[in-house]
Amino acid sequence: xxxxxxxxxxxxxxxxxxxxxxxxxxxxxxxxxxxxxxxxxxxxxxxxxxxxxxxxxxxxxxxxxxxxxxxxxxxxxxxxxxxxxxxxxxxxxxxxxxxxxxxxxxxxxxxxxxxxxxxxxxxxxxxxxxxxxxxxxxxxxxxxxxxxxxxxxxxxxxxxxxxxxxxxxxxxxxxxxxxxxxxxxxxxxxxxxxxxxxxxxxxxxxxxxxxxxxxxxxxxxxxxxxxxxxxxxxxxxxxxxxxxxxxxxxxxxxxxxxxxxxxxxxxxxxxxxxxxxxxxxxxxxxxxxxxxxxxxxxxxxxxxxxxxxxxxxxxxxxxxxxxxxxxxxxxxxxxxxxxxxxxxxxxxxxxxxxxxxxxxxxxxxxxxxxxxxxxxxxxxxxxxxxxxxxxxxxxxxxxxxxxxxxxxxxxxxxxxxxxxxxxxxxxxxxxxxxxxxxxxxxxxxxxxxxxxxxxxxxxxxxxxxxxxxxxxxxxxxxxxxxxxxxxx
Ligand code: HEM
Ligand SMILES: *[C@@H]1O[C@H](CO)[C@@H](O)[C@H](O)[C@H]1NC(C)=O
Ligand SMILES: *[C@@H]1O[C@H](CO)[C@@H](O)[C@H](O)[C@H]1NC(C)=O
Ligand SMILES: *[C@@H]1O[C@H](CO)[C@@H](O)[C@H](O)[C@H]1NC(C)=O
Ligand SMILES: *[C@@H]1O[C@H](CO)[C@@H](O)[C@H](O)[C@H]1NC(C)=O
Ligand SMILES: *[C@@H]1O[C@H](CO)[C@@H](O)[C@H](O)[C@H]1NC(C)=O
Numbered sequence: 001x002x003x004x005x006x007x008x009x010x011x012x013x014x015x016x017x018x019x020x021x022x023x024x025x026x027x028x029x030x031x032x033x034x035x036x037x038x039x040x041x042x043x044x045x046x047x048x049x050x051x052x053x054x055x056x057x058x059x060x061x062x063x064x065x066x067x068x069x070x071x072x073x074x075x076x077x078x079x080x081x082x083x084x085x086x087x088x089x090x091x092x093x094x095x096x097x098x099x100x101x102x103x104x105x106x107x108x109x110x111x112x113x114x115x116x117x118x119x120x121x122x123x124x125x126x127x128x129x130x131x132x133x134x135x136x137x138x139x140x141x142x143x144x145x146x147x148x149x150x151x152x153x154x155x156x157x158x159x160x161x162x163x164x165x166x167x168x169x170x171x172x173x174x175x176x177x178x179x180x181x182x183x184x185x186x187x188x189x190x191x192x193x194x195x196x197x198x199x200x201x202x203x204x205x206x207x208x209x210x211x212x213x214x215x216x217x218x219x220x221x222x223x224x225x226x227x228x229x230x231x232x233x234x235x236x237x238x239x240x241x242x243x244x245x246x247x248x249x250x251x252x253x254x255x256x257x258x259x260x261x262x263x264x265x266x267x268x269x270x271x272x273x274x275x276x277x278x279x280x281x282x283x284x285x286x287x288x289x290x291x292x293x294x295x296x297x298x299x300x301x302x303x304x305x306x307x308x309x310x311x312x313x314x315x316x317x318x319x320x321x322x323x324x325x326x327x328x329x330x331x332x333x334x335x336x337x338x339x340x341x342x343x344x345x346x347x348x349x350x351x352x353x354x355x356x357x358x359x360x361x362x363x364x365x366x367x368x369x370x371x372x373x374x375x376x377x378x379x380x381x382x383x384x385x386x387x388x389x390x391x392x393x394x395x396x397x398x399x400x401x402x403x404x405x406x407x408x409x410x411x412x413x414x415x416x417x418x419x420x421x422x423x424x425x426x427x428x429x430x431x432x433x434x435x436x437x438x439x440x441x442x443x444x445x446x447x448x449x450x451x452x453x454x455x456x457x458x459x460x461x462x463x464x465x466x467x468x469x470x471x472x473x474x475x476x477x478x479x480x481x482x483x484x485x486x487x488x
Contacts, residue, residue, distance in 0.1 A: 028068040028079060028385040031061055039072025044212050048474035049482055051212065055370065055475060059399035067403070068385055071394075074214060078392040079376075082399025084427040086382040090393055091372075091429070091437030093380050095120065098373040098392045099217075103210050106235055107203060110292060111299025112442060120439070126287050127296070130277040131442050136449055137346055138271040139180050143450050144343040146176040147457035154462065162466075166313045166481060171197065173309040176450060181300050182245045183273040199237035200302070204476045206231040211477075242297045246275070246290065253279045274300055300443070306478060307368055308447050312454060313481065315362040318413055319459075320466030325415060328354055329459050337460060344453045352452050355459075357418035359451055363433035365413055368479045370398040372435055397432040405430055 034040055043054050059082055062069045067083025081087050101114045108114045112124060129135075150172040157163045174197060178184040206227055209216075216222045253276060278296055281287040288296070319326050332354045371394045380387045387393060402410055405425035409417075417423050424430070434441035441447070472482040 026385045028070050028382075028387070029065050031058060031069045031071045031080070034072050037074075039074055039076075041072075041074055041214060043071075044073070044214075048208055048476055048480075049472055051208075052370075052473050052475040052479070056398065059370075059396050059402070062396065062399055063402060063404075066384060068382060068387075076392070077388075078394060079387050080394045080396060080399075081382075082396045082403060083383075084400045084403055084405065084425065084429040084432075087395045087400055087432065087436050088427065088429040089382060090374060090376075090380055090387070091395060091435075091439065093378070094374045094376050094393070095439055096375040096377050097439075098375040100211065100373050100392070103207050106231065107238060108299045108302070109295035111295040113299050113303060123288075123292075123296070124442070126281055127278075127442060130274055131446060133445070135272065135277070136446055139446070139449065140344070140346060140453070142176065142179050142271060143453040144457070146172060146179070147344070147454045149175075150454060151457050151461050154458070158462070165316060165464075166309070169312050169316075170305075170309040172454075173312065173450075174305045177301055177305040177308075179273070180446075181274045181297060181304065182242075182249065183271075183275070184245055195237055196241055199234045200306070203231065203234040203238065204478070206234065208476050238298065239294070242294050242301070246294055246297065249273075249275050250279060250290075253283065257283075303441070304443055304446070308451055310368045310478065310480065311359065311363055311366075311447075312451055314366040314368070314468075315359055315451070315455065316458070316464055317466045317468045317471065318362050318365070319358065320464040321468045322413060323465075325358060325413075326459075326463065328415075329358065329455075330463075333456060333460055337456075341460065344456045346449075348456070349449060349452050352456060353419070354415065355452055355455055356448060357415040359448065359455075360418050360431065360433070361413060361415040364401045364431060366473075366479060367397040367401055367433055369433075369435070370475065370479050371396050372432075395432070395436055397436075400429060400432050403430065 031040060033043075035042060043058070044051065046054070058069075058071065058080060062080045062082040067086055068079060068081050071078050071080055081090060095117045097114060097116075104114050110116075110119045110123070112120060112127065115123060150168060153168055153172070154165070157165075209227055210222065213227075216225055216227060222228050275293070275297055278288060278293045282289070282293055319329065332352060336348055336351050374393050374395065376387055376389055376391050376393050379389045380393075403425070404410065405427065406417075407423065429436045432440075434444045434447075474480050474482050
């Protein structure tokens with residue numbers, strides 16, 4: 001007993017000394033409430049909705065302390081930044097993602113989200129052209145078709161009282177993403193079924209559980225845990241899907257290539273799934289191997305479907321909570337489409353200014369990636385303090401979206417603020433719904449195209465009602481609803 005106590009005291013002194021040695025003179029203030037030895041670890045305890053409540057409080061603590069605070073996870077000092085300009089400095093100085101992202105590596109490998117800086121630089125350059133406007137324009141038919149599919153699926157709920165609209169949206173957006181990314185054939189039911197959706201959901205639960213249990217941070221311990229076995233089960237399903245499709249399309253690609261010259265294509269934007277562009281880069285230029293293609297596909301599939309689906313879900317809920325906003329959307333849609341039920345074109349999208357403002361404001365109020373994380377590979381000098389090299393830095397999109405530069409009405413849902421550039425904050429990171437700096441979302445334009453097309457179809461057909469204040473959210477890495485009830 002005494003030995004244990006002595007060892008603990010010894011360890012603690014060592015940690016304190018180590019911490020002091022690593023401290024800059026102008027460190028940011030600490031978050032109050034640290035306990036001896038464990039620091040703020042107790043804040044991580046509790047289920048995922050309690051975790052979200054705590055996270056929000058910590059963001060406000062940071063805002064009140066001037067935008068930067070330090071938080072101790074056991075002996076590890078981390079930072080939490082909510083000042084937009086300081087966030088931009090950090091995001092563009094340190095491009096390396098933090099160790100927490102390594103938890104996602106078994107799923108995404110060296111995909112853009114989890115790749116180390118070297119790989120990321122090379123691959124981001126290769127992938128950027130795959131998201132250029134002419135490629136995206138080729139998706140409009142798919143997007144319209146899928147939006148109509150959602151409208152049709154929702155029909156059974158009309159007039160029947162509250163229901164969970166997220167389930168409909170999530171499956172629909174997953175289908176859309178599988179089409180645009182891999183041109184998956186839905187008649188092949190073995191590929192895309194609820195098994196994949198559940199596996200993705202369970203995988204998130206594994207990730208968040210690991211984050212909440214610091215003793216599982218080390219692979220050496222984690223590899224022996226029950227959680228690892230559960231995670232491997234999920235990964236088997238997730239990887240099987242992308243590997244199967246990859247094999248199929250690679251064969252098709254090689255076949256098509258042979259007969260390409262004979263039947264050259266029509267004019268105008270042509271639909272080409274992302275996977276074909278990756279295959280082209282791989283086969284013609286030797287840019288990727290099969291594993292890397294699979295990892296990019298998994299990353300884009302995940303990055304593309306879960307995010308857009310959540311934003312659509314929150315948007316419909318908020319629109320349902322604010323009748324005057326719904327009325328303005330209705331008027332704008334009527335101005336653009338009249339009473340017609342025609343497809344949405346890319347020219348229409350440019351005119352749906354208010355709808356886009358509603359989407360942005362939703363993402364400001366409910367940033368579905370409330371934190372992004374960077375590894376500080378150097379000391380970073382901020383305006384009022386200096387962060388130390390070697391530590392983890394949380395950049396809080398949730399906090400940044402509640403910064404005073406948004407004005408006194410920062411807590412209100414007010415899409416109109418986006419219509420007047422004068423009233424918007426000047427700092428480019430003040431809105432961080434798609435991440436911050438050079439490593440921000442590659443699919444932003446795609447996301448707006450698909451979300452606006454979906455909502456244009458839905459709101460041309462339906463009125464919705466709901467109350468977002470009744471919804472409980474949780475943090476499953478991304479911000480998620482515990483229940484997504486709404487009435488139609
Ligand atoms: C409303 C929808 C979306 C939201 C809110 C969103 C949000 C984000 C955020 C916050 C990041 C930065 C992550 C970080 O710094 O750790 C990110 C990165 C990324 N997103 Fe999105 N995203 C959306 C849609 C999409 C779509 C549709 C795609 C692809 C089709 C996509 C693909 C990616 C990829 C590949 C990255 C990694 C970029 C890089 O590190 O270079 N996202 N997204
Ligand atoms: C988390 O715990 C609280 C209180 O124990 C409970 O009310 C809530 O429903 C739980 N949330 C989830 C997502 O399990
Ligand atoms: C930085 O410090 C100055 C003076 O010490 C203070 O006026 C200012 O509010 C601080 N800024 C932030 C973002 O904390
Ligand atoms: C977009 O990319 C495609 C193929 O990668 C290319 O053919 C096209 O010229 C590019 N368009 C623009 C506007 O960069
Ligand atoms: C992968 O999926 C295919 C069908 O899509 C199935 O036949 C096969 O058994 C699966 N393999 C594994 C290892 O789950
Ligand atoms: C843990 O398991 C993974 C494979 O599942 C392996 O790649 C890794 O090397 C293992 N790590 C340790 C420290 O045992």
